[in-house]
Amino acid sequence: MTDAAIPVRPCLLVVDDNLDNASIVQQYLEAKGYDISVAHDGDEALVCFERIKPRLVLLDVMMPGRSGWEVCRLIKQHPTLGRNVRVIMVTALDDWANKQNALQTGADDYITKPLDLSDLVARVQRNLALVSPVS
Amino acid sequence: MSAALLLTDSDDPIVADAARHIPGWELALRPAVELVAAMDALPEARALLIGTDDPTLIRAAVEGARLRHLPVILACRDDTARRRALELRVDEWYQLPASMDEIVARVRSAIGRAASFSADLAERVEKVELEEMLYDALTGLPTLPVMIERMRPLIKARGELIVFYLNFVRYSKLEEIYGWEKLDGVLETTASAVREFLDENAFRSTRMMVSFTNDDDFIFFHIPAAGAAAATDTEIIELARGLQQHISRRLEETQGDDIAAMFDIYVGYAHVYYNPKIRLERLIYRAIREAANAAKSVEQRERARKVTDLKQLLHDGAVYVDYHPIVATDTQQIVGFEALARGVRRSLRSPEVMFEVAAEADLVWELSRLCRMRALEGASRRLENGQLLFLNVDPHDFADPAFGELGDVDPRSVVIEITERTAIKDYPKFRERLTGFREQGYRFAVDDAGSGYAGLGSIANLEPDFIKLDISLINSIDTNFIKQNLVETMVKFADDQGAQVIAEGVERAEELETVKRLGVHLVQGFFLHRPERLAPIPPPENPSAATP
Numbered sequence: 170m171t172d173a174a175i176p177v178r179p180c181l182l183v184v185d186d187n188l189d190n191a192s193i194v195q196q197y198l199e200a201k202g203y204d205i206s207v208a209h210d211g212d213e214a215l216v217c218f219e220r221i222k223p224r225l226v227l228l229d230v231m232m233p234g235r236s237g238w239e240v241c242r243l244i245k246q247h248p249t250l251g252r253n254v255r256v257i258m259v260t261a262l263d264d265w266a267n268k269q270n271a272l273q274t275g276a277d278d279y280i281t282k283p284l285d286l287s288d289l290v291a292r293v294q295r296n297l298a299l300v301s302p303v304s
Numbered sequence: 305m306s307a308a309l310l311l312t313d314s315d316d317p318i319v320a321d322a323a324r325h326i327p328g329w330e331l332a333l334r335p336a337v338e339l340v341a342a343m344d345a346l347p348e349a350r351a352l353l354i355g356t357d358d359p360t361l362i363r364a365a366v367e368g369a370r371l372r373h374l375p376v377i378l379a380c381r382d383d384t385a386r387r388r389a390l391e392l393r394v395d396e397w398y399q400l401p402a403s404m405d406e407i408v409a410r411v412r413s414a415i416g417r418a419a420s421f422s423a424d425l426a427e428r429v430e431k432v433e434l435e436e437m438l439y440d441a442l443t444g445l446p447t448l449p450v451m452i453e454r455m456r457p458l459i460k461a462r463g464e465l466i467v468f469y470l471n472f473v474r475y476s477k478l479e480e481i482y483g484w485e486k487l488d489g490v491l492e493t494t495a496s497a498v499r500e501f502l503d504e505n506a507f508r509s510t511r512m513m514v515s516f517t518n519d520d521d522f523i524f525f526h527i528p529a530a531g532a533a534a535a536t537d538t539e540i541i542e543l544a545r546g547l548q549q550h551i552s553r554r555l556e557e558t559q560g561d562d563i564a565a566m567f568d569i570y571v572g573y574a575h576v577y578y579n580p581k582i583r584l585e586r587l588i589y590r591a592i593r594e595a596a597n598a599a600k601s602v603e604q605r606e607r608a609r610k611v612t613d614l615k616q617l618l619h620d621g622a623v624y625v626d627y628h629p630i631v632a633t634d635t636q637q638i639v640g641f642e643a644l645a646r647g648v649r650r651s652l653r654s655p656e657v658m659f660e661v662a663a664e665a666d667l668v669w670e671l672s673r674l675c676r677m678r679a680l681e682g683a684s685r686r687l688e689n690g691q692l693l694f695l696n697v698d699p700h701d702f703a704d705p706a707f708g709e710l711g712d713v714d715p716r717s718v719v720i721e722i723t724e725r726t727a728i729k730d731y732p733k734f735r736e737r738l739t740g741f742r743e744q745g746y747r748f749a750v751d752d753a754g755s756g757y758a759g760l761g762s763i764a765n766l767e768p769d770f771i772k773l774d775i776s777l778i779n780s781i782d783t784n785f786i787k788q789n790l791v792e793t794m795v796k797f798a799d800d801q802g803a804q805v806i807a808e809g810v811e812r813a814e815e816l817e818t819v820k821r822l823g824v825h826l827v828q829g830f831f832l833h834r835p836e837r838l839a840p841i842p843p844p845e846n847p848s849a850a851t852p
Contacts, residue, residue, distance in 0.1 A: 249396070249413055265760065265793075271786050272776075273484070278785040292785070299783050 180204045182223040184214040186232045211235025230260045238274045245275030255296040314355025322407035336361045340368040353377045375414040463578045468524040469595035471570045483776025497554035544571035565654035572598025611665045622648035625678045626835035630828040640692030643679035672701045694719045702737045716745035723751040775809035782814035795823045
């Protein structure tokens with residue numbers, strides 16, 4: 170399963186209804202060598218998810234319409250893609266109940282706002298290391 | 305109107321089967337070298353499934369399909385082929401050998417995605433939701449609307465069918481104890497066990513499906529083969545028994561004895577006779593309701609029988625105890641044992657089942673007393689060098705006047721486990737009792753800690769000596785960073801409180817490594833030790849043998 174030879178850049182989906190936040194994260198991660206797609210609400214996120222088949226989704230919890238929790242659940246239950254994607258929840262709260270919530274929806278990791286961008290990259294890396302390269 | 309074509313060079317018979325199972329679709333088989341020409345010759349082609357290994361032919365076909373906006377599915381023999389699928393950005397791929405259901409799902413998904421590029425966003429989301437409703441994500445089984453469409457012509461031709469309703473009980477309990485990931489695994493095992501069983505059986509023509517996605521009920525349609533008689537009642541009862549045994553065996557192999565012992569299945573069935581005046585859907589829904597009710601009454605009968613079994617068990621003292629070692633994470637030395645009481649009779653082997661039945665029959669105290677007595681009997685022979693006995697206790701048991709009778713076991717070697725899941729109604733009174741027991745030398749553990757939303761507050765209230773982490777937190781902890789964070793928090797909290805954390809349910813080396821790294825003090829799990837038995841289980845035919 171060593172796929173280091175193929176020059177495919179890992180594809181990430183960033184979901185945040187706040188345009189500024191999304192754009193900062195996008196620029197920072199692109200500079201670090203990742204292909205980034207951005208969605209601004211839950212419905213758009215689901216469509217992008219199926220189209221680009223990302224290996225990792227960075228998902229904001231608080232969004233109008235479908236919440237991040239719901240989007241995470243739908244992504245993780247996707248019949249063909251759900252097994253091979255990592256989801257990092259972006260949340261303002263760092264309490265026990267919130268983390269349990271993240272577990273129940275199938276999330277793999279979480280990061281709290283305001284984002285520490287170097288911490289974000291560390292989390293992206295450790296999650297990508299656990300997902301097989303072919304999506 | 306001509307049928308939509310699935311154009312392919314694959315002569316795999318499963319591909320042909322798959323095409324037959326997409327309503328309104330047909331298969332066009334062409335040699336790989338002719339695929340590009342065939343796309344022009346066959347304008348009704350809606351998708352291209354490539355089976356060849358030849359990279360030049362694959363590339364040509366993919367490029368040809370792209371020009372014609374045709375979605376492409378690639379059958380991959382190995383890793384190289386998969387890499388190629390990725391590189392060429394084909395719409396879907398699958399690994400060989402694949403099941404028919406998977407190929408159907410891949411083709412559908414490729415077509416759905418291709419259609420979406422022009423489709424409106426909202427419509428697209430609706431489509432995703434619709435697809436979710438038609439196929440169960442976990443088991444890959446079709447849901448009711450798909451099934452009725454597929455079966456319609458067969459039912460019309462044969463004139464009758466039998467609907468089976470399989471009610472799996474205690475799956476929700478299982479989820480409560482082990483977490484949803486485990487239940488997902490169990491459902492997958494169940495579905496494939498059912499499929500295997502039906503394949504080897506006279507009920508080969510049976511079609512299976514799930515009634516509701518993500519639920520734990522299954523429905524089968526059995527259409528008797530042409531010229532053959534429908535199954536008789538005896539055959540159906542035989543089928544139900546065989547199915548139960550087969551699923552139990554598979555669950556035991558893949559998920560362990562504890563989970564297999566919790567499992568029960570109740571089967572109901574109903575006949576449908578085709579009547580052209582009545583809508584087929586209505587006939588089928590009625591039959592499903594009827595079969596579900598029948599399953600329910602089987603369940604009630606079985607429960608009544610289990611209560612009788614339990615009364616017999618209490619009379620005969622037919623409970624035995626397994627001792628599951630708890631070891632220090634660093635030295636792997638055994639510091640104690642958790643006593644796990646089980647019924648001698650197979651139907652009451654699982655402690656969850658035993659206590660569930662006891663609660664229905666108001667026999668919890670009696671059963672608890674018996675289990676405690678058995679655990680202590682064994683412990684006096686087993687404990688050495690300050691080893692501890694961990695006893696599961698329901699908070700209600702404290703009120704039992706017989707609670708403190710320990711035989712010749714020292715209270716200082718007993719740890720009382722209280723589950724976080726039990727709601728404690730009268731806290732002051734409960735704490736008063738705890739203090740009383742503590743003064744006698746007993747220690748306390750909070751069991752299933754961290755399973756709920758309550759966090760650390762309710763644990764702090766009990767001032768435990770040990771905190772046993774909920775199994776769901778340990779399952780796959782090596783790949784889930786949220787679980788790691790929660791466990792880390794718990795360890796810090798325990799260190800502050802002077803308590804020790806126990807990780808229960810450690811089944812893999814990676815899980816052990818992770819909890820070790822997080823500073824968990826003690827571990828318990830099949831990866832290190834299986835539960836130990838002092839004596840062989842007495843034969844259930846002669847349960848009185850268990851009485852000393």
